[in-house]
Amino acid sequence: MHKNITSFHNPLIKQIVLLQEKSRERRKTQLFIIEGLREISLALKGGYLLKTLLFCSEIIPEEEIFALKESANSDTEFIEITSEIYEKLAYRGSTEGVLAITYTKDLNILNLKAQTKNPLILIAEAPEKPGNIGALLRTADAANVDAVIIANPKTDLYNPNIIRSSVGCLFTNTIATGSTSEIISFLKQNNISIYCAALQASVSYHTCDFKESTAIVVGTEATGLSDEWLQNSTQNIIIPMQGEIDSMNVSVAAGIIIFEAKRQRGF
Numbered sequence: 001m002h003k004n005i006t007s008f009h010n011p012l013i014k015q016i017v018l019l020q021e022k023s024r025e026r027r028k029t030q031l032f033i034i035e036g037l038r039e040i041s042l043a044l045k046g047g048y049l050l051k052t053l054l055f056c057s058e059i060i061p062e063e064e065i066f067a068l069k070e071s072a073n074s075d076t077e078f079i080e081i082t083s084e085i086y087e088k089l090a091y092r093g094s095t096e097g098v099l100a101i102t103y104t105k106d107l108n109i110l111n112l113k114a115q116t117k118n119p120l121i122l123i124a125e126a127p128e129k130p131g132n133i134g135a136l137l138r139t140a141d142a143a144n145v146d147a148v149i150i151a152n153p154k155t156d157l158y159n160p161n162i163i164r165s166s167v168g169c170l171f172t173n174t175i176a177t178g179s180t181s182e183i184i185s186f187l188k189q190n191n192i193s194i195y196c197a198a199l200q201a202s203v204s205y206h207t208c209d210f211k212e213s214t215a216i217v218v219g220t221e222a223t224g225l226s227d228e229w230l231q232n233s234t235q236n237i238i239i240p241m242q243g244e245i246d247s248m249n250v251s252v253a254a255g256i257i258i259f260e261a262k263r264q265r266g267f
Contacts, residue, residue: 002078005054008085012052016089016101023156030104032158035089037064037096039168041071046171050076052101056086059097068098091160104158109178112147114190114213119146120261121192121215122254125180125225126152133157134165135251136218141169143258143267149186149215150177184232187215193234196225197253202236210261218254221247 005013018025019033026032031051034040037060044050050072055065057080069078081089086097122140127133127150140148150157157177163170178186187194192213195205210216217233219225230236239256241248259267 004080035099042168043171049103050100052077054079054081056097058083107177109176112176121147123149123217125219128154130161131165137166137169139255147174151180180228196233196236198236202238205237
């Protein structure tokens, strides 16, 4: 049997709202909220552990709940909620009547191990917009890069807007965060070449050899990369542009360079 919650004043419902809205609460409790069947399924596939799964039987079919019980960890608590409570909690109007309180992972760069002989890594320094972070994660997933590293993150990666804009790719990528100094140390220790997308002293991206261990580093559209990256760059790279403006969306730029690296590697 599972429990039922019918009151907005239930402490668990109040905690979910806090976890959705407050980064501090997510850090303190090491918990975050996932909404939607696809996202929860991808989180389970990515090795995340669910603490509690809340579902609205008026929206989600019984067989979907049964399938989630089969794939969730054995101590996950399943709780039925009313459609009114679900609508209060749901970020998106069109989700499938299910959300989960989930344990965060420690994403510190110190836990990252180079998995392959010639890794291809995407690094973004201080990205601010959840939409851009989500798009970078989707690009990384599409290209099956070995890791995505966020340098000096401005927001915690378990922000609901990042989960939503990444369409669950937050859970399918190998992800790490750290300071620029920590990440440069990691790259040098593992003999990974650093290609910085920058205007200064740069060559056209497609002239570089990305077949060996490679990190593609992108900065914000407003300020670009910090000097520390440029001073440690193996080679600065640029995407030649033919329009009137000299910048493009960071996730688009990252996608162009990453897929050139994949092309060179016989993708």
